Structures are given as C-alpha cells and as structure tokens.
Amino acid sequence: MNYPSRLIEDAVTEISRLPGIGKKTALRLALHLLKRDEEQTLMLSEALLKMRTQTTYCRKCHNIADNELCNICSNSKRDTSIICVVVDTRDVLAIESTNQYRGLYHVLGGIISPLEGVGPADLQIDSLLTRVEQSGEDPVKEIILALSPTMEGDTTAFYLQKKLKATGVKISTIARGIPIGGDLEYADEITLGRSIVSRVAYD
Amino acid sequence: MNYPSRLIEDAVTEISRLPGIGKKTALRLALHLLKRDEEQTLMLSEALLKMRTQTTYCRKCHNIADNELCNICSNSKRDTSIICVVVDTRDVLAIESTNQYRGLYHVLGGIISPLEGVGPADLQIDSLLTRVEQSGEDPVKEIILALSPTMEGDTTAFYLQKKLKATGVKISTIARGIPIGGDLEYADEITLGRSIVSRVAYD
Known part of the structure; x- marks a missing residue:
C-alpha cells in the first residue's frame, strides 16, 4: 500500500x-x-x-514483579510447601482469580516446543529444581503442574516429572476438566478452580 | 484483575x-x-x-502528508478538474489501490453524526467550498462524493450537495455497488473501482 x-x-x-x-x-x-x-x-x-x-522478575518464582520478590512470594500467609508450575503471568492471574489456591507459583516463561526452537534450557526449569532441593527446613511437599493440555504442555509436563522424580516431591497435575486443545487463560473460573481442587497425583 | x-x-x-x-x-x-x-x-x-x-496535513486536500502538499496534490499528472470527497486517509488508500481514479481528493476528516456530536463545522467542508470557488483558471468541474452508504454518509452527502449547489459544479456519487451498511475501506478493489467508473450524476 x-x-x-x-x-x-x-x-x-x-x-x-x-x-x-x-x-x-x-x-x-x-x-x-x-x-x-x-x-x-x-x-x-x-x-x-x-x-x-x-519490568523486573521475582528472583524466586520468576513472575513479573515490582520488587525483588513478587507480591505472592513475599506474602507470609501463602503456603510455601506447595508450588504451582505455570507458563506465564497470565496463568498466574487466571489461577489467582479462582481464589482456590494459596500456595506459591513457578513461572516457566514458556513451554517446550521443538517446532519453535524452545528447549528445556530456555525455561526456568533448573531454578525450579534448585527451589525444591534447597527448600531446607521449610520443604516443598508438592508440585502442581498447571500446563495447558496440548502437545507442548504434555511434553513439558513429562519432562518436569522426569526431572523432579529424584527429589521425591509429590507431583500432581490440574484435573483435565479443561477441554483438550483449549487455552488455560480462557477457561472460566469455576472450571479452573475445580481443576485445582481435584488435581490428580501422578502414580 | x-x-x-x-x-x-x-x-x-x-x-x-x-x-x-x-x-x-x-x-x-x-x-x-x-x-x-x-x-x-x-x-x-x-x-x-x-x-x-x-504528522502534518496537506494544506489543499487535508490528507496526511509529509510535506505542505501531499503526494497526490503535488503530482502534476493528476487531473485537477475533479475532486473526490472522502472521510479519511483509509478511503484515499482504498480508492488509489483501484487505479481507476486520476483526480484529486478532499479529506473531510470525519462524517456528520449528531449522535457523536460531529457537525459540519468540525469537518473540512468550508475549505472544500473555498477550493471549488477559488479554482480560477483551472476550474473544478466535478465533485465525486465517495462516502459510505450509511445514515451518516447519506446525511453528509445531502449536506454537501446543498452547500455545493450554488457553485454550479457537477456533483456525482460513487455507484451503490457497495452493500448498504458496509464500510468503504473493506470493499474489494473491483467493486470499488467499478463504483468510481460508473458514478451516478445527481440530477
């Protein structure tokens, strides 16, 4: 033109x-x-x-933050024994709006996608392992994987399970109440809230 | 949120x-x-x-321009005896892309809409009259009204006809090949080009 x-x-x-x-x-x-x-x-x-x-990122969970620690990580009322792993800030906002979760988060910053050239090293996976291993006297007891039920989400979940196995932490995934192929951020609050409550432990 | x-x-x-x-x-x-x-x-x-x-505006046709005169007004190959009246720059771009029109333009900068508080005084209507009246030895022979066939477009066309009548210039409107209620800028090039060629003179 x-x-x-x-x-x-x-x-x-x-x-x-x-x-x-x-x-x-x-x-x-x-x-x-x-x-x-x-x-x-x-x-x-x-x-x-x-x-x-x-814009800065929380040094603990890598969510977007105004200070060194984000509002959630610096909130003493949150349950520090449980970490919910998500792709980005939008997923944190979506889960927070359900009012069903009081634990902490870990923002991967993306999802494993060979087609787009995104590998595990591009994501905050090592820092998640470090968080679990170095949790010390206030140990992380459970990791919830809140990833979209897509090819990439499943691949990432599978990789994380393998990596986290050695730490002995309990790993769960949000219930597949969310339609396959749907995007996490567009799920309604009730469906998303329910999927947090009725999460399924990996055996 | x-x-x-x-x-x-x-x-x-x-x-x-x-x-x-x-x-x-x-x-x-x-x-x-x-x-x-x-x-x-x-x-x-x-x-x-x-x-x-x-961003500056052409002092002649009020289209967006980099210089005092826009590319079209300063092009000596254009037919200066004919002026096509449009609402904004997008309409100029749409008509130019048909390659069916070699005259000049006049950009109103909006459309008469009492609901949105836009009256004739808010548009480049007086400057259009001045252009026609002061065209001197290189007179404007025809004004084409290329306005969307909507309530506001028809109102504006009606107002312009009344105002331009005294100047004795021939007034025409682009053919209504464009669906009523449709937006000028989204018309396909063939329909829009045809509507310029088969314009209908007001009697």
Whole structure:
C-alpha cells in the first residue's frame, strides 16, 4: 500500500508486528491515535517503554514483579510447601482469580516446543529444581503442574516429572476438566478452580 | 484483575484504550513485547510518538502528508478538474489501490453524526467550498462524493450537495455497488473501482 506519509508507514509497520494485528487494523489504530489528544499517544508510548525497560522478575518464582520478590512470594500467609508450575503471568492471574489456591507459583516463561526452537534450557526449569532441593527446613511437599493440555504442555509436563522424580516431591497435575486443545487463560473460573481442587497425583 | 506489577497494569490500561482491544488482548500484547527484544518496543514506542507529534496535513486536500502538499496534490499528472470527497486517509488508500481514479481528493476528516456530536463545522467542508470557488483558471468541474452508504454518509452527502449547489459544479456519487451498511475501506478493489467508473450524476 502507498501510505501518504513515512511516519504513518513506520507506525503501521511497528503496530502490525504485534501478534494478531494486520496492516489494516494497524492503520485503523494509527488513525485513531491521530484523531485523539496527543496526550493519549504520549501515555501509551511511555507506558510501553517503561514496562519493557523497567519490568523486573521475582528472583524466586520468576513472575513479573515490582520488587525483588513478587507480591505472592513475599506474602507470609501463602503456603510455601506447595508450588504451582505455570507458563506465564497470565496463568498466574487466571489461577489467582479462582481464589482456590494459596500456595506459591513457578513461572516457566514458556513451554517446550521443538517446532519453535524452545528447549528445556530456555525455561526456568533448573531454578525450579534448585527451589525444591534447597527448600531446607521449610520443604516443598508438592508440585502442581498447571500446563495447558496440548502437545507442548504434555511434553513439558513429562519432562518436569522426569526431572523432579529424584527429589521425591509429590507431583500432581490440574484435573483435565479443561477441554483438550483449549487455552488455560480462557477457561472460566469455576472450571479452573475445580481443576485445582481435584488435581490428580501422578502414580 | 490483580496485575503483578504497576508497570504492566499501566501498559494494559493504555493499550486497552485502543478501539477493539480489551484487557485480555492488551495483556497478551504486553507480555508479547516483554518476551521480544527491547528494540522492538523502543521502535514501536518511538514510531507512535513521532507519528502523533510530527504528522502534518496537506494544506489543499487535508490528507496526511509529509510535506505542505501531499503526494497526490503535488503530482502534476493528476487531473485537477475533479475532486473526490472522502472521510479519511483509509478511503484515499482504498480508492488509489483501484487505479481507476486520476483526480484529486478532499479529506473531510470525519462524517456528520449528531449522535457523536460531529457537525459540519468540525469537518473540512468550508475549505472544500473555498477550493471549488477559488479554482480560477483551472476550474473544478466535478465533485465525486465517495462516502459510505450509511445514515451518516447519506446525511453528509445531502449536506454537501446543498452547500455545493450554488457553485454550479457537477456533483456525482460513487455507484451503490457497495452493500448498504458496509464500510468503504473493506470493499474489494473491483467493486470499488467499478463504483468510481460508473458514478451516478445527481440530477
């Protein structure tokens, strides 16, 4: 397309690099911003930049955090004997919104996917093992694997089971009440809450 | 939702102010940017800011432009005796891509919509009249109204006809090959091109 201005073209190019946003939608968003107050674009631009450059991760569970420890890891009321393993922050938010879980989390930061070139070394798996092994006088008793029931999720769960076996910790997986092929974050709260309560222990 | 970090929350809030983007999509986009190189967010942020603060408009047709005159108005090969009136830049792009039109444009910058508080004074209507009246030795012979066949589009077309009547210029509208209620920008190129060629003169 022959954009009327290089500035618009640059903006459209950058916006359309976001997942699920094509050139037409990008142009619509750009023209929307042009019609609105300059303030709005300024705040959007600054919020994105700040988020990307200043966001830190919890040194314990690798969730996004404002401080060295996230709100959950630094909350003394949480049950430290149980860790729920998830792919990313969205899964933490989804499980938290069920109000069914009072333990801690471990955010892998992705899922094993040979097709996309993501291997175990790219994920926070070693740090999970270290967490379990070095839990000392406040031992981790159970690991819940809360991964989406997809090919990648199952592969990752299988790998984690193998790795964690030596530590002797109890490993469970959330109940497969979630439809196969569905995405964890889009499950409704009742289904997701139930799947935490009726988790199934690996034998 | 309890976002794990204020930075994420701010970013999600700002992203979800864009049309058609809800909180869940905004969070997905934010986490996507966090996973990618810092460079990408930097470029997106800068492109948006530059676009919003530096974009200028053609002083003749009010289309978005890099210079005082847009590429179309400054192109000596275009037919200056004919002006196509459109709502915004997307419509110019859509008509240009048909390769059926060699005249000039006039971008209204919106459409008359009492419900949204947009009146004739908010649009580039007076400047269109001035363009027609002051065309002098290189007179404008025809005005094509290329507005979406919706309530607002018809109202605007009706208002423009009334205003332009005194100038004696020929007024036409693009053929209604476009489905009623459809959006101009999503019409396919053949339909849109045909509608330019077989435009119907107002009697």
